[in-house]
Amino acid sequence: MKIMPNRMDRGFYKYQEEFEQKALEVLRSGWYVLGKEVTGFEEEFAAYTGAKYCVGLASGLDALWIAFRLLNIGEGDEVIVQANTYIASVMGITINGATPVFVEPDMYFEMDPDRIEEKITEKTKAILVTHLYGMATQMEHIVELCRKYRLKLVEDCAQSHGARFDGRMTGTFGDVGCFSFYPSKNLGAFGDAGAVTVNDEELAKKFKAFRNYGSEKRYYNMVVGANSRLDELQAGMLRVRLKHLEELNEEKTHIARRYTKELKNSRIKLPETAPGCTCVWHQYVIRCEERDRLMQYLEEKEIGTIIHYPIPPHLSEAYQYLGCQKGDLPITEHLAETVLSIPMYNGMTREEQDYVIETINEFK
Numbered sequence: 001m002k003i004m005p006n007r008m009d010r011g012f013y014k015y016q017e018e019f020e021q022k023a024l025e026v027l028r029s030g031w032y033v034l035g036k037e038v039t040g041f042e043e044e045f046a047a048y049t050g051a052k053y054c055v056g057l058a059s060g061l062d063a064l065w066i067a068f069r070l071l072n073i074g075e076g077d078e079v080i081v082q083a084n085t086y087i088a089s090v091m092g093i094t095i096n097g098a099t100p101v102f103v104e105p106d107m108y109f110e111m112d113p114d115r116i117e118e119k120i121t122e123k124t125k126a127i128l129v130t131h132l133y134g135m136a137t138q139m140e141h142i143v144e145l146c147r148k149y150r151l152k153l154v155e156d157c158a159q160s161h162g163a164r165f166d167g168r169m170t171g172t173f174g175d176v177g178c179f180s181f182y183p184s185k186n187l188g189a190f191g192d193a194g195a196v197t198v199n200d201e202e203l204a205k206k207f208k209a210f211r212n213y214g215s216e217k218r219y220y221n222m223v224v225g226a227n228s229r230l231d232e233l234q235a236g237m238l239r240v241r242l243k244h245l246e247e248l249n250e251e252k253t254h255i256a257r258r259y260t261k262e263l264k265n266s267r268i269k270l271p272e273t274a275p276g277c278t279c280v281w282h283q284y285v286i287r288c289e290e291r292d293r294l295m296q297y298l299e300e301k302e303i304g305t306i307i308h309y310p311i312p313p314h315l316s317e318a319y320q321y322l323g324c325q326k327g328d329l330p331i332t333e334h335l336a337e338t339v340l341s342i343p344m345y346n347g348m349t350r351e352e353q354d355y356v357i358e359t360i361n362e363f364k
């Protein structure tokens with residue numbers, strides 16, 4: 001049996017008729033950018049998360065960098081960010097000329113709330129929290145720190161659609177929640193798409209203008225903006241998927257429960273969920289000291305896996321200019337050498353799950 005790390009086609013066929021019907025509706029409407037599908041999605045996604053406003057954008061990276069731009073964070077400012085995140089989080093900071101300050105993760109792979117305060121300087125302007133792998137971060141202490149030091153709080157929710165801390169959705173704790181709807185995400189489009197959630201009406205308006213060349217009224221431009229519009233076709237697809245997001249997350253949770261219950265191999269560490277947090281299992285990430293040998297073994301058994309992520313941002317070529325060295329962030333670096341994401345996707349059959357479980361349990 002051949003198993004791929006992800007199967008995006010399964011997520012399409014699950015609701016094929018609804019997707020196709022909506023696609024035809026949009027194609028036949030004659031209106032393709034910033035119309036009723038985008039407005040409809042923004043209202044529905046805001047309602048789903050519990051945020052006051054949602055603004056659709058072209059990608060998750062755009063959501064991040066435009067957020068820092070509109071919060072006036074740039075040259076000379078520092079933003080605290082977890083070190084083991086996807087590099088796009090860091091790019092959201094540095095595109096504006098601001099400096100990322102890295103914090104090590106806790107045992108749940110999330111930003112360690114106890115390691116943040118020591119990194120705060122008078123240049124610190126914001127904290128960027130990534131709810132990594134679909135796991136909500138414990139937000140209590142982070143929200144407190146932001147109040148105490150008057151810092152902006154931005155959440156990278158590209159992997160956490162629907163994950164909650166203390167019953168509250170990720171993306172609603174701070175100033176801006178940044179979402180990606182890249183096809184492989186829990187709420188995926190059929191191309192690139194993104195959005196922000198915000199509670200401040202003025203800020204929501206600024207996002208709406210910025211994504212459209214800085215203009216609220218056609219040909220009247222208030223600021224130098226960007227073209228970062230969510231298109232009608234993707235918005236329509238997202239409205240279809242959003243209706244099913246809770247059941248899709250539930251399905252992944254079921255698979256994760258099976259993995260956690262049935263994976264038994266002393267060489268492998270399973271992920272744990274932090275108290276008060278829920279996880280929507282964007283990835284199911286195991287750890288193994290002999291990760292590369294395990295990956296090779298699974299490949300021979302035709303089970304595809306992915307490393308999220310093999311090179312932490314501070315050691316990436318793109319960030320050489322920050323001057324970080326190997327050894328600066330030992331927890332993050334050790335994770336990069338030991339983490340492995342095993343197959344986890346909507347529409348994964350019971351037989352596929354059985355095969356993954358049996359094969360991993362037989363790894364010697």
Ligand SMILES: *Cc1c(COP(=O)(O)O)cnc(C)c1O
Pocket residue numbers: 059060061062085086088089130156158159179180181182192193194
């Ligand atoms: C996917 C992802 C992004 C970037 O989203 P795009 O839509 O691909 O630009 C940012 N941060 C994290 C944590 C991601 O997983």
